[in-house]
Amino acid sequence: MTAPALVTLAHGSRDPRSAATVEALAAETRRLRPDLRVEAAFLELAEPGFHAVVDRLVAEGHDEVVVVPLLLNEGYHAKVDVPRVVQEAMDRHARLQVRATRILGLEPAFLGVLDARLRDALRGARVRELDALVLAASGSSDTVANQAVARLARVWGARHHLPVVAAFASSAPPATGEAVRAFRREGRRHVAVASMFLAPGFLPDRAAELALEAGAVAVSEPLGADPELARTVLARYAVGAVELVPV
Structure with a gap:
């Protein structure tokens, strides 16, 4: 049984340094879990967009996706935008199951x-x-x-x-x-x-x-693609993956 794909979902920015950091965090996550399919996506202002990534995963045969929102606070994007695009993805693909986890958040670590x-x-x-x-x-x-x-x-x-x-x-x-x-x-x-x-x-x-x-x-510089953040991404993913298991 193939593990659900992991999509790290950032808001997006026109600043190319932002997208590069998000991609680097996805790469660090892959390094920690080379057995997982890990993709980075953006809500807006940067490519690849969330739906483009999901469409590609579905075309490759994935029918389960765990989305980890790369957001540090529980604002509008977390409460409205993320649930909206997750529901849109499942509406677009009838056999697809998508679970959005808790946001990355403000972990003491x-x-x-x-x-x-x-x-x-x-x-x-x-x-x-x-x-x-x-x-x-x-x-x-x-x-x-x-x-x-x-x-x-x-x-x-x-x-x-x-x-x-x-x-x-x-x-x-x-x-x-x-x-x-x-x-x-x-x-x-x-x-x-x-x-x-x-x-x-x-x-x-x-x-x-x-x-x-x-x-x-x-x-100081922002947090960046630190292994501690990648470990938190994987902890969120683990919970989301369990939630996809049929009861």
Whole structure:
């Protein structure tokens, strides 16, 4: 019996660095599970689109697909767009079964990846002292999603015994620049910003730009195609695959 195919589904961006990161994460996932068929797809703004990937899998004989949404928060895309395209795929192919798993989300394990990216940024900027941190994320009109980022920021701050505030690149205050300036008004001069984004693109770039303009000493790169993220993708897949087993 062939295992269900795995499709990692990202929102998509016009920035080619974003698609390259998503493809690299799919490649890392394949490296960890070479027995699985793993494909990357996008909701919009990048190719290949989700339906094109599913159509190809069906043409090759796959009738079960597990979709792992590469989303870090439970916003509109997770609640509306992903269920919509999954249902459309099953409507297009009568014998196809598709299960969407939980989103990638804000796993505490990702804080280790965040720390590694921030250490790289601090080395590059030759920074040896910190007195505050900002956790930058995309932001959402969904207040629950933003609260999840704030909770993760508190956990991260406790790890480092430093004050931490969450900041957002869109849809919610404060912006990264505002967060950095607020710390500087308190007399904190060594404020670093960690990027809780999956991949490079307009929002991470804007968040970094605003932070540096406000006086941040360093801004990290997004999480990227780290093995920790690939392991989380496979953990989500395992649950989805079990849900496809007939009861």
